[in-house]
Amino acid sequence: MKTIVLANAKGGTGKTTVAVNLSACLALHHGKRVLGIDLDPQGNLGISFGVDPRQLTHTSYQLLTAENPDVRDYIAEIKPNLHLIANAIAPDLENRLEASHNRDSLLRLRLRQLKGQYDYVIIDTPPAMRTATMNAIVAADEVIVVVDCGFYALYGLTDLMRQIARVSDAYEKDDIVIRGLLNMFNRGQNLDRDVKKEVSDFFGGLMIQTIIHKNVRLAEAASASKSIIEFDASAPGSFDFLKLSKELLSEYEPEEQKRSATRAK
Ligand SMILES: Nc1ncnc2c1ncn2[C@@H]1O[C@H](COP(=O)(O)OP(=O)(O)OP(=O)(O)O)[C@@H](O)[C@H]1O
Numbered sequence: 730m731k732t733i734v735l736a737n738a739k740g741g742t743g744k745t746t747v748a749v750n751l752s753a754c755l756a757l758h759h760g761k762r763v764l765g766i767d768l769d770p771q772g773n774l775g776i777s778f779g780v781d782p783r784q785l786t787h788t789s790y791q792l793l794t795a796e797n798p799d800v801r802d803y804i805a806e807i808k809p810n811l812h813l814i815a816n817a818i819a820p821d822l823e824n825r826l827e828a829s830h831n832r833d834s835l836l837r838l839r840l841r842q843l844k845g846q847y848d849y850v851i852i853d854t855p856p857a858m859r860t861a862t863m864n865a866i867v868a869a870d871e872v873i874v875v876v877d878c879g880f881y882a883l884y885g886l887t888d889l890m891r892q893i894a895r896v897s898d899a900y901e902k903d904d905i906v907i908r909g910l911l912n913m914f915n916r917g918q919n920l921d922r923d924v925k926k927e928v929s930d931f932f933g934g935l936m937i938q939t940i941i942h943k944n945v946r947l948a949e950a951a952s953a954s955k956s957i958i959e960f961d962a963s964a965p966g967s968f969d970f971l972k973l974s975k976e977l978l979s980e981y982e983p984e985e986q987k988r989s990a991t992r993a994k
Pocket residue numbers: 739740741742743744745746747769773854855856912913914941942943944945946947948949951
């Protein structure tokens with residue numbers, strides 16, 4: 730079970746868009762068993778999968794703050810292979826979480842109950858480096874920092890890297906991988922090409938090669954509560970996200986990917 734966290738303290742960079750579409754590609758296209766977890770009280774991950782946050786009886790914040798919960802009670806099946814722990818606005822639970830004992834490692838502890846039941850856990854985080862995001866990083870094998878092509882793209886990244894390093898020191902997570910992913914790229918814009926170079930220099934060899942281009946169909950898919958591969962398989966956004974999922978799988982499961990490429994020939 731590999732746990733991947735989408736993070737950036739900057740708002741609106743595409744964390745949720747990547748969480749939704751990467752989860753969908755891994756589960757629906759590659760047949761992996763995927764659990765999405767929304768740690769953002771805005772509840773956008775659930776909304777993008779058609780879940781109404783007002784109807785939720787079990788949320789990720791309840792899971793973190795409950796005493797001895799059974800994680801399975803909090804999981805909803807969206808599709809076969811694609812499961813979700815959703816979230817909703819709950820200031821009282823956020824305060825309770827902030828005040829909890831061992832507050833940063835609650836999610837890691839809860840996820841131990843699911844060992845072996847999923848291939849990938851994909852966690853969406855809020856645009857802030859507070860307790861929810863700390864929980865995601867403590868539980869993570871890999872953090873993907875989603876960077877948008879706009880002004881201040883690099884703003885706050887050094888801080889984010891420092892925070893991740895602090896958490897990985899405190900919890901002895903020497904092997905946590907931090908990678909950059911460029912989103913909303915528009916080839917025709919000089920600014921975007923400049924940002925691409927700056928972000929690639931910042932992440933060096935840990936930059937993900939696939940770039941997610943700006944594509945209005947991605948925003949439309951989110952409004953229709955669908956992943957892009959279900960909403961419009963021929964959209965550029967579908968192509969980008971399938972490419973991203975293949976790039977990541979060829980790193981996570983190189984043998985398996987080689988075997989399926991041979992089978993396809
Ligand atoms: N590649 C893209 N092309 C076009 N629109 C995009 C793309 N990526 C994201 N968007 C749109 O940009 C907006 C912000 O994206 P998203 O909600 O995924 O960002 P976020 O980082 O999760 O935001 P927050 O920090 O508020 O949680 C959404 O309306 C989304 O549909």
